[in-house]
Amino acid sequence: MELFKQEKVSEHITRIKTPFGVSMFLVQGDRKALLIDTGMGIGDLREFIEETVSVPYEVVLTHGHCDHAGGASQFDEVYLNPADFALEKWHASREHRISDVFTGPFPVPEGITETNFVPQRTAPYTPLDPAMSFHLGDCTVSFIEVPGHTQGCLVPLIKEDGVMIIGDALGENTLMHFRESTTVQTYQRSIERLLEVQDDYSLLIRFHGAGASEHRILQDMHDLCDEIMNHTDAAVPGNMMGIPGKWGREKEHPGKAGNMIYNPERIFDEQEDKA
Numbered sequence: 001m002e003l004f005k006q007e008k009v010s011e012h013i014t015r016i017k018t019p020f021g022v023s024m025f026l027v028q029g030d031r032k033a034l035l036i037d038t039g040m041g042i043g044d045l046r047e048f049i050e051e052t053v054s055v056p057y058e059v060v061l062t063h064g065h066c067d068h069a070g071g072a073s074q075f076d077e078v079y080l081n082p083a084d085f086a087l088e089k090w091h092a093s094r095e096h097r098i099s100d101v102f103t104g105p106f107p108v109p110e111g112i113t114e115t116n117f118v119p120q121r122t123a124p125y126t127p128l129d130p131a132m133s134f135h136l137g138d139c140t141v142s143f144i145e146v147p148g149h150t151q152g153c154l155v156p157l158i159k160e161d162g163v164m165i166i167g168d169a170l171g172e173n174t175l176m177h178f179r180e181s182t183t184v185q186t187y188q189r190s191i192e193r194l195l196e197v198q199d200d201y202s203l204l205i206r207f208h209g210a211g212a213s214e215h216r217i218l219q220d221m222h223d224l225c226d227e228i229m230n231h232t233d234a235a236v237p238g239n240m241m242g243i244p245g246k247w248g249r250e251k252e253h254p255g256k257a258g259n260m261i262y263n264p265e266r267i268f269d270e271q272e273d274k275a
């Protein structure tokens with residue numbers, strides 16, 4: 001059974017697809033490589049990476065959710081933003097990953113059982129300072145800190161390829177209703193940081209769903225935050241992963257890119273301060 005499939009995205013970037021609805025990205029320079037995320041932790045990702053890369057490589061996580069941190073125990077050193085250290089501890093446990101996969105929306109491939117799940121990482125993560133960059137030779141990976149989906153969420157940038165890995169930070173199903181998510185107001189400030197550099201990036205890629213987003217998603221999601229804060233959004237009642245929330249836009253929203261489910265109790269930072 002093939003658990004990892006590669007697909008070239010740009011000159012230096014390869015998408016590694018899994019059957020569990022989540023991808024990882026491998027950025028390969030002429031001197032070093034960087035694996036961004038480790039998926040659900042099913043199967044031998046390390047073996048696959050080492051068959052694929054011929055240069056030394058490092059590993060970073062975009063955030064602490066189980067479908068990104070799941071395979072981290074296979075690697076000696078893994079970087080993670082300290083703002084997500086506590087989240088990873090409970091979210092990426094083996095039990096949580098097993099229940100997520102077996103109750104999730106993607107049919108589990110035949111032959112996959114609990115024995116295929118690697119254990120949770122017990123070695124400490126290396127703190128990733130969002131201001132640091134990974135120099136890989138003929139390309140560099142830098143980061144923008146985008147608290148929103150999680151407190152420590154990062155968007156990796158590969159300027160040489162004009163690629164922004166927006167990951168779980170923005171999309172058609174942006175999940176902002178978790179207890180680990182920020183307020184909508186904080187999230188809007190995060191999007192502003194992406195808008196500041198948007199002209200350098202023509203391709204916005206994701207770990208889930210269609211794989212890429214229209215460039216306009218940055219501005220359209222920023223506008224959606226305004227609508228939510230002004231209470232002029234669609235506010236459609238919804239539920240994702242057993243947690244209720246409201247969708248900012250109708251499911252069909254022609255002419256606008258992106259959508260999010262949020263907690264109406266956590267729109268403004270001041271609501272947060274009172275809680």
Ligand SMILES: [Zn+2]
Nearest residue numbers: 063065149168
């Ligand atoms: Zn996530």
